[in-house]
Amino acid sequence: MITAQDKILHVASKLGLTSLKDMQASTGAVYDCDTDLSGQIFSSASRHQNPGITNLTDNQFEVNEALLVENIAFYVRASNGNAVNFQLNYGSNAVIVFDLIIGNKRVLKDTPVFASGSPYTFANVANIAGVVVEDNVQFYIPRNQVYMEGAGILIPPQIQWYVDYRIFNVVTGAPIAAGSNTVIGCYLFGTKVLLNFNTSI
Amino acid sequence: MSQVSKLSFVDGKLGAPTSGQQTTRILFNTIEAPGTTSSLSFFKSFQGLTNGQTNLTQNKLDSMESMVIKTVMLTQYSTDGVLQTFGGLVQQTMSIIVGNQTVVKNLPIHFNQGVNGQGYDRLHENAGCGTDFAVSTSALIQIVQPLEIRLVTDIVIPPQVAFEVRIESNAAVYGTGAVVCALSGYGKIFSAGNSF
Numbered sequence: 001m002i003t004a005q006d007k008i009l010h011v012a013s014k015l016g017l018t019s020l021k022d023m024q025a026s027t028g029a030v031y032d033c034d035t036d037l038s039g040q041i042f043s044s045a046s047r048h049q050n051p052g053i054t055n056l057t058d059n060q061f062e063v064n065e066a067l068l069v070e071n072i073a074f075y076v077r078a079s080n081g082n083a084v085n086f087q088l089n090y091g092s093n094a095v096i097v098f099d100l101i102i103g104n105k106r107v108l109k110d111t112p113v114f115a116s117g118s119p120y121t122f123a124n125v126a127n128i129a130g131v132v133v134e135d136n137v138q139f140y141i142p143r144n145q146v147y148m149e150g151a152g153i154l155i156p157p158q159i160q161w162y163v164d165y166r167i168f169n170v171v172t173g174a175p176i177a178a179g180s181n182t183v184i185g186c187y188l189f190g191t192k193v194l195l196n197f198n199t200s201i
Numbered sequence: 202m203s204q205v206s207k208l209s210f211v212d213g214k215l216g217a218p219t220s221g222q223q224t225t226r227i228l229f230n231t232i233e234a235p236g237t238t239s240s241l242s243f244f245k246s247f248q249g250l251t252n253g254q255t256n257l258t259q260n261k262l263d264s265m266e267s268m269v270i271k272t273v274m275l276t277q278y279s280t281d282g283v284l285q286t287f288g289g290l291v292q293q294t295m296s297i298i299v300g301n302q303t304v305v306k307n308l309p310i311h312f313n314q315g316v317n318g319q320g321y322d323r324l325h326e327n328a329g330c331g332t333d334f335a336v337s338t339s340a341l342i343q344i345v346q347p348l349e350i351r352l353v354t355d356i357v358i359p360p361q362v363a364f365e366v367r368i369e370s371n372a373a374v375y376g377t378g379a380v381v382c383a384l385s386g387y388g389k390i391f392s393a394g395n396s397f
Contacts, residue, residue, distance in 0.1 A: 004353065005354075024302065024303075024304055025354045026304055026305050026306065026352075026354050026356070027305060027308060027350075027352040027353045027354050028305070028306065028307075028308055029308055029309050029312075029321070031292070031309050031312075049371060051292055051293060051294040051307065051309070051369055051370060051371065052291065052292055052370070052371035053292070055292075055294045055307040055309055070353070071321060071322075073312065073319040074319075075312070075317045075319050076317075077292075080291075081291045081292065081371070082289070082290035082291060082315070083290060083291075083292055083311050083312060083315070083317045083319075084290070084315075084316055084317050085316055085317050085318045085319075088316065141316055141317075141318035142318060143318055143319060143320075144318070144319065145319060187309060187312060187319070189321050190353065191353050191354055192306070192354075194303060194304070194306050196302065
């Protein structure tokens with residue numbers, strides 16, 4: 001089985017990134033929100049508050065930094081800055097259909113994330129809300145994620161990426177407009193490579 | 202590479218001692234009354250802290266000790282000891298600096314707590330947390346879980362190298378109680394063997 005590190009080194013080798021193997025391995029995630037309601041996430045990261053809305057200064061990594069995306073999740077950023085659940089704001093019948101574009105290539109195509117919980121994410125029924133004094137579970141808080149087990153996708157250094165998304169009502173098929181107080185956010189999580197100068201400077 | 206192999210590999214590269222008692226190591230540090238701030242630095246100040254608030258006396262391991270960080274846990278308490286969500290639910294990032302190198306950079310931490318339900322993995326999400334819980338003012342009832350993140354790449358803290366955990370936000374509210382950071386993983390501690 002190929003590991004995350006193996007995949008990073010394989011892709012880096014194919015791209016001619018010979019020094020990536022000498023960098024610092026780490027854990028990383030990038031996140032941003034579609035505050036413009038444009039249907040794109042990460043493409044406007046440079047204009048967003050950091051870290052209140054995004055942890056990026058641009059939608060590309062600097063030299064010798066990369067991220068192997070192993071988990072993609074969607075959430076809602078409320079007007080008070082809280083990261084809250086997508087289903088709690090848009091309903092169980094909402095579905096996000098998204099593409100991940102790296103450079104000029106679409107690497108995830110028309111991928112659905114169901115508000116009610118996506119495949120492969122409900123193994124432990126996600127979070128549960130309830131009342132302490134009562135026995136019954138009040139409601140579930142589903143995961144709105146895509147796990148990319150064994151097939152992570154590498155975002156190489158200095159290549160722009162973004163997520164293109166639409167929201168639909170899965171019952172009627174009608175599009176759902178995102179609200180300005182419930183903007184859609186997305187994070188990409190996985191194995192990260194950080195720039196490590198060693199003795200270069 | 203397993204955590205045992207990684208620690209031996211890094212210690213070997215650095216010329217650090219590779220002998221010693223293998224063990225599970227958990228380091229923790231407390232900041233009292235952090236208030237509302239955009240930056241918290243754990244493992245930077247030990248002044249005035251008791252053994253119940255930190256298990257280190259300086260921000261580095263002893264000369265014969267090293268460890269691998271597997272998980273990071275962050276907790277926030279009110280003045281009367283009630284566990285709270287760390288910095289509320291606003292967006293925050295964490296960096297780990299070892300020596301003069303950032304080994305974890307701006308990792309968002311808020312997804313692993315609260316009602317967003319988007320924890321990075323299934324074992325370390327904040328289960329059982331919801332706004333509909335009865336609000337507790339007693340430390341005897343816990344309505345949230347500590348924030349915990351499992352790292353997918355092992356991070357090594359070598360002997361006698363200063364380290365720091367830094368949390369950044371846009372003026373998150375940490376209250377007047379205390380916040381605690383714990384680093385958990387595999388490590389080596391000094392073992393004299395039959396030297397003495």
